[in-house]
Amino acid sequence: MSSTTTDAKQRLLEAAIEEFALHGYDHGTVRRICGKADVNVNAVKYYFEDKRTLYIEAVKEAHRARHRAMPPGGLIPPDDDPNGDPAIRLKAFIRQMVTMAVSAQKRIDHNHLLIFREISDPSEATRDIVQEFIGPHFRRLNDILRQLLPKGASDSQRHMFAFSLIGQCMHYKIAGPVIGMLISEEERRQLSAERVSDHIYQLMMAGIERAAKTDSA
Amino acid sequence: MSSTTTDAKQRLLEAAIEEFALHGYDHGTVRRICGKADVNVNAVKYYFEDKRTLYIEAVKEAHRARHRAMPPGGLIPPDDDPNGDPAIRLKAFIRQMVTMAVSAQKRIDHNHLLIFREISDPSEATRDIVQEFIGPHFRRLNDILRQLLPKGASDSQRHMFAFSLIGQCMHYKIAGPVIGMLISEEERRQLSAERVSDHIYQLMMAGIERAAKTDSA
DNA sequence: CTTACAATGAAACACGCGTTTAACTCGATA
DNA sequence: TATCGAGTTAAACGCGTGTTTCATTGTAAG
CATH class of the missing domain: 1.10.10.60 (Homeodomain-like)
Structure with a gap:
């Protein structure tokens, strides 16, 4: 052996x-x-x-x-039914991403850290990572957004929503140290994954609904 | 001499x-x-x-x-009147930040690049940079948001809106290469500073208005 | 027992880095 | 003219890095 x-x-x-x-x-x-x-x-x-x-x-x-080691709490939840309520799927998506972003300090998940690092600081391996790893998640997010946005929404419009979501979530990881310098430590503790993800969800849904209105107008 | x-x-x-x-x-x-x-x-x-x-x-x-070399198009516009319409000020703030994020490639502005780099990749000097440079902008953004958000909004609530805005803008710079791998080059060109900043502005305003509603409810 | 070979170990190599030393230039000053 | 000191230069130092070399081990086959 x-x-x-x-x-x-x-x-x-x-x-x-x-x-x-x-x-x-x-x-x-x-x-x-x-x-x-x-x-x-x-x-x-x-x-x-x-x-x-x-x-x-x-x-x-x-x-x-x-x-x-997907279950439990994997990035792609086993119960993410493509036919489920897209709003709930969106909420879950955000929640998972924010959790990755803010909780990576206490419960160190090196695998996730490595992926985040690849995005913010690309290397020679980034092309592979994007194709094999990030791509599927990005497409899943776009599937969700497609169901939520009005039919007339263009690809680039939908992609901007996707980037807005991703950007918000990743910001808490990427700019983590700077955020810590801008707000008090006490307030920093208040920014739990739950609160942050809920905030982002509300913001996204509000934007999506507005897009639906202006589209029908 | x-x-x-x-x-x-x-x-x-x-x-x-x-x-x-x-x-x-x-x-x-x-x-x-x-x-x-x-x-x-x-x-x-x-x-x-x-x-x-x-x-x-x-x-x-x-x-x-x-x-x-502030005018024209500086980060802090000379005409940013603290007593002006906060919505217009917000739009201008977003526009400036997005422009910094997406246009830094063609018109190389090393001064801006340096700041962005400090945020996403902190160094020993970051503490100074944050206090002297980033802090004022962050406070200005919070002033604008304070006027737009309902009176009852907490500091952390307002800060989350600020981080959402900053995160979206910075994402186009930080994840620039990855974005280029996720969408076609043609679509990439369509993501002008004007379109992106308008999208973010609409998203933020929708979220702010929703916060106002749920707050009064 | 001997051989072959994968696996390991210790040491050194070559390079680039920030930093330091010490000598040199040259104009101002007395 | 002699002196001083700011500005500049070339060379080397000390260190950490990725990488390489070569000797040694341990184990399975002949």
């Missing part, structure tokens, strides 16, 4: 996910990764040729790991 | 703004900066002690430069 080799490679991958999620590709060092994985620095060349390849494989592994 | 010294220091600052705006603090190298400024590497120690101080001074200079 080549159990040890698989173990070492797997440990290396998981350590890389954590390292790159916390520090990004550039700031992440192979020495720290190997330290976490308890393997020699040479292992990265042995198993992955170089740092760049290790990173790409780590992102892919993070993707696979997320699909493996 | 100490014209040459001032020249060298100024050239260093401007080169640093460009370098840090394009590559960020970590990726920016003092050697490249000195190359652009056509000065010796030691000049950064001579004039600014070290890289970090040079960076902070560069950001401050970028701030000053923006205020110097």
Whole structure:
């Protein structure tokens, strides 16, 4: 059995996910990764040729790991019925994304962190990530919005709504440190995933309803 | 006359703004900066002690430069009357921010780039930047929102509206590359600063009006 | 027992970085 | 003219990085 080799490679991958999620590709060092994985620095060349390849494989592994451990609370909820109430689906979508954005600090989910980082700081692997990982979610969001927006809404109109939603959710993660400097710590605690996601939901629904009115007018 | 010294220091600052705006603090190298400024590497120690101080001074200079070259189309329009129609002020605020976000590619404005980078990728200087530069804009936005939102709206409620606005605008810059991978190039061109800012304005106003209704109910 | 080979380990290499040192230039001043 | 000091220059230092080399281990096959 080549159990040890698989173990070492797997440990290396998981350590890389954590390292790159916390520090990004550039700031992440192979020495720290190997330290976490308890393997020699040479292992990265042995198993992955170089740092760049290790990173790409780590992102892919993070993707696979997320699909493996989907329930409960996965990104694509198993009960997201395409024929369900689109408003409820939208609310759930927002809730999940905000939770990812604001709660990634306490319950550290390196797989999610890595994806967020890829979006805000693209690397050579971003094209793959977008196609394999982000694309499906973006299409699902667009499906929901298509049902909610008036029939006459154009693709670009719908996409702007999608970007508005995504932008709001991601802002709490990306600008997290700056937000912490702009408001008091006490108020920061009040911005729970529940409150924030509800706010975004109300805002989106209000905009959608307005679009419906101006469209019919 | 100490014209040459001032020249060298100024050239260093401007080169640093460009370098840090394009590559960020970590990726920016003092050697490249000195190359652009056509000065010796030691000049950064001579004039600014070290890289970090040079960076902070560069950001401050970028701030000053923006205020110097304010009209036309500056971030804080000279005609932003605190007593003017808050809806119009909001529209202008959004328009300016979106313009910064989407047009920073063609007309390279290193000063703006530097600020955006500070928000999405904080450095040691971020605390200063937030206090001196971002804070005033954030407060101005909150002044506008305070006039538009119902009296009973809490601080955190108003702040969430502010973050929603900022998040939407910044998303077009931060997730620019990913957006380019999600939609066609033709549609990408359709997302002009005018359309996007109008969309965000409509969305925000709809949300504000809904808040007013639910508040009075 | 010997061999073969995957796996590991320790050390060094080559490079770029920020930083520092020390020498040099050159105009102002006494 | 001699002196001083601000400005500038070239070279090196110390460090951390990704990467490479080469020796060593452990295990399975011949």
